Amino acid sequence: MIKDITIGQYIPGESFVHKLDPRVKILLSMIYIVDLFIIDNFWGYLFILGFTALSIIISKVPFKYIYKGLKPIFMLLLITALLNIFMTGGTSGEPPLWQWKFLKVYEDGLILAAFMIIRLVFLIIGTSLLTLTTSPIELTDGLEKLLNPFKKIGLPAHEIAMMMTIALRFIPTLIDETDKIMKAQMARGADFESGNILARAKNLIPLLVPLFISSFRRADELAMAMEARCYKGGSGRTRMKVLKLHNEDYVAISITAVLVVVSFLSRSFT
16 A cells, blocks of 8 residues: 555656756646636546546557556545545435434435536546656746745745755655655554554554654755755846746646636536
8 A cells, every 4th residue: 555655756757747947836736726616517527537547648658657646545535435425414395315313315415426526536646647747857947937026025935945845755755755654563563454443553663663654754864964965045046947838838828727617617517
């Protein structure tokens, strides 16, 4: 399960999506996420499905990485679906589709549950596609450029972008570290799967302690490495590669604009 987490992983490539400006990819990802919550019918989500599938195909990211990113949230999807199904009431006078004692299932609950599952799935796919096709350095540069206008109000754009990118960068590293520690502890007789919730939480202590120690050690090593390279923040820094928009960026923006327009138009269909 731990190995299935793909957040923060980057797959090098030369696809159309890989070549997009990181600023464009970040902005389009944000628009994509907002768009998921604008749509309120299955016709709109059908169009989103086509757009997402096309993005995956163009990015040339192996589908197994997309699937691995979804596996850890299967339980979350199940809980979300059950909560929406049983906690959503019907319209006035509408009989339930199914009832057992105090549990009732209405058509509105089923529709809302389906919408929430679709939104969560597409949300994970969209964000995973961003990190899988954008290197940490590109993410840092893109975030910093997008946050630059806020420097006028005292926002440390470079530092925020650097912190977010370092956090993303070390997620795969910490996952690998957790997997190694877990296997080592299991070889020594540790049991992380049996028992009730309290017992499992107690069994995690031999895992969390070395993980925290390793994390602090890595953070200290990173800080020393940055200091040894005279890192002083974003002030006065130059870049070997200057971000510029190209034709493919304008194409991606145009396609996303069409997506937004279709999403708004789809709200008129019932």
